[in-house]
Amino acid sequence: MRITRVKTTLLSCSYERPVTFAHLSIPYRSIVLVEVITDEGIVGVGDADAFPTGDPSIVELIQHRFAPLLIGENPLEIGRLWEKMFGVPHAMGRYKGLEIYAIGALDMALWDILGKHVGLPVYQLLGGNRDQIEAYASLDYVGPSQIGDVVRDCLDRGFRAVKIRIGVEPDKDEDIVREARNALGDHGILMIDVNSAWSRLEALKRIRSLEKYNPTWIEEPLPPYELDGISELAAATHIPIAIGEHEIFTRFDAKELIQKGAGDIFQPDLRSGGISECKRIADLADAWGIPCIPHFYGPGVRFAAMIHLLGGIRNSKYVEYPIRKDPLRSELVLDFPVPEEGVVNIPQQPGLGIHLNEEAISMYSKGETI
Structure with a gap:
């Protein structure tokens, strides 16, 4: 099995009332939905935050820095691929923030693929x-x-x-x-x-x-x-x-x-x-x-x-x-x-055991899917 594509979709929704914390108030949520697609038709899903206001930087990171590292690779080799991706922030001394979030989203998707491939829930x-x-x-x-x-x-x-x-x-x-x-x-x-x-x-x-x-x-x-x-x-x-x-x-x-x-x-x-x-x-x-x-x-x-x-x-x-x-x-x-x-x-279906709502994706999509 090989990874053929990494698909990212920026999503955003407004809250009925802002989320209030000690230092800030957040009127809406923005995320990037990640789908890792394989040549066997298995698709794994993950996500990452796109704070504070639908910032597309996380999409650019995933598509331009991390996706090229995964295309053509075996998605079942999660440990090796994690370390391969971690080489990017490691080389720049950035161990916190967006790079780690991007790796996190892709890692979730890889585990989803593994579970679906072997027919077992991830847990x-x-x-x-x-x-x-x-x-x-x-x-x-x-x-x-x-x-x-x-x-x-x-x-x-x-x-x-x-x-x-x-x-x-x-x-x-x-x-x-x-x-x-x-x-x-x-x-x-x-x-x-x-x-x-x-x-x-x-x-x-x-x-x-x-x-x-x-x-x-x-x-x-x-x-x-x-x-x-x-x-x-x-x-x-x-x-x-x-x-x-x-x-x-x-x-x-x-x-x-x-x-x-x-x-x-x-x-x-x-x-x-x-x-x-x-x-x-x-x-x-x-x-x-x-x-x-x-x-x-x-x-x-x-x-x-x-x-x-x-x-x-x-x-x-x-x-x-x-x-x-x-x-x-x-x-x-x-x-x-x-x-x-x-x-x-905990869901008992293979992988993460969930299914995406395509209507919701269309409704909350902000900009082009890459």
């Missing part, structure tokens, strides 16, 4: 540790007057665990956490995402004020360049510190965090290096007793790839499931795996 090829996983409800920023109702709605939908966001209005942070805890009750599972909003000087004081609410973790309390500060926080509080969305792009980043003692829970995003690299990150973390619970706020193809990854690793307890409606998540994939009573079943 079984990765080890087959589980065929379902508990989801936690991941919320947007919600103020203190509404957070209780939103959390109770998540409980009504079957979720036992909820992640809230703070840091947008710092003077309201504790009010938000208190109302969320009251809605969850003593036994509900509460995660808190700060989105890097705190400074090194204030972080420990703020964490101390939240300890009485018994969060399962506090996520990204400091900016990603404050690794020493994150190490100090992890040593100073009994609340686990979760990091990785903006800190872990490869296993080499994970190694550095382990050496520094920075972070108790690792949260790489599957866009960073794809299934192959995130599996290596998870296995490295597992050797050190560190849970790996990947970050997710992406589209439907990546969600499918992520739950297959989680089915193949030992050290993950949850999958992140954003509550916000996102057409590139729910509409792009015809058989999108939705949590039922807070649990996601």
